[in-house]
Amino acid sequence: MASNAQRRDITRDRIVKAAASLLRDQGPAAVTTRRVAQEAGLQPPALYRLFQDKDALLDAAAEHVFAEHVASKQTVAPSDDPLEDLRAGWNTQIGFGLANPHVYGLLFDPARARDTPAQDQGVRILAERVHRVAAAGRLRVSEERAVNLIRSAGTGTVHTLLTLPPEQSDPHLADAAFDAIARAILADEPAVPTRDPAAVVAAFRTLLPELPSLTEAEAALLDEWLQR
Structure with a gap:
């Protein structure tokens, strides 16, 4: 027999899935207590017990x-x-935003900004892809800056494409934005000390965890120097 906590989790999952379907297809206005309860096969009071208000839902x-x-x-x-892989991740993220404007608007609205497990995981995936680029000697800026530049450009690109009037829509804007970011963060070819010292530094920082002769404090200090 399911415990009270398990039944609560199951009920919450039904409510969230029903609300997510309405949000994705019809927008925030469709996510009413009555509609969500109806779609989830529950009575409205069940929502009040699990969610403080509509914003939380x-x-x-x-x-x-x-x-x-x-x-x-x-x-x-x-x-x-x-x-x-970095470009493919960019295209996937832009595609998600354009296909889910209501969801994207809620997730990236500065007035509602908050960290969520999924958003944190998304950033980690991006950081892993940037790290691979750095390890290949192709990054001319720090990994942290590259991640932040890609994130900010991606959010701005989706917002612009979603708000442009249909007659001004630019199907090549996302590609152009990625190319601009690529020029800002990537070295033209694998790092060679005499050609792009910044790329060498970015690549070397990826090797710090693999240097067993350094203590944790020494590695942290060297990383700080490299960032400077």
Whole structure:
């Protein structure tokens, strides 16, 4: 027999999935207590016991949709080309935003900004891809800056494409934005000390965890010097 906690989790899952479907297909206005309860096969009081208000339910629904998206990204095995994997991740993220404008709007609205498990995992996946680029000697900036530049450019690109009037839509904007970011963060070819010292530094930082002769404190100090 299921415990009270298990029954509560099952009920919450039904509510979130129903709300996520309404949010994805019809937008936040469709996520009403009556509609969600009806779709979940529950009575409205069940929602009040699990969610403080509509905003909390919307946040949970948006997180659910984004978590499914992030989970699908984790099933994609890396290729032999870290640069192509970085571009593929960019295209996937832009595609998600354009296909899920209501969800994207909630997740990346500065007024509602908060860290969620799915968003944190999404950033980790991006950071792993950037790390592979750095290890290949192709990064001319720090990994942290590259991640932040890609994230900010991606969010801005999706927002712009979603708000442009149909007659001004630019199908090549996302590709152009990625190319601009690539020029800002990537070295033209694998790092050679006499050609791009910044790329050498970025590549060397990826090797710090593999230097057993350094203590943790020494590695941290060297990493700080390299960042400078």
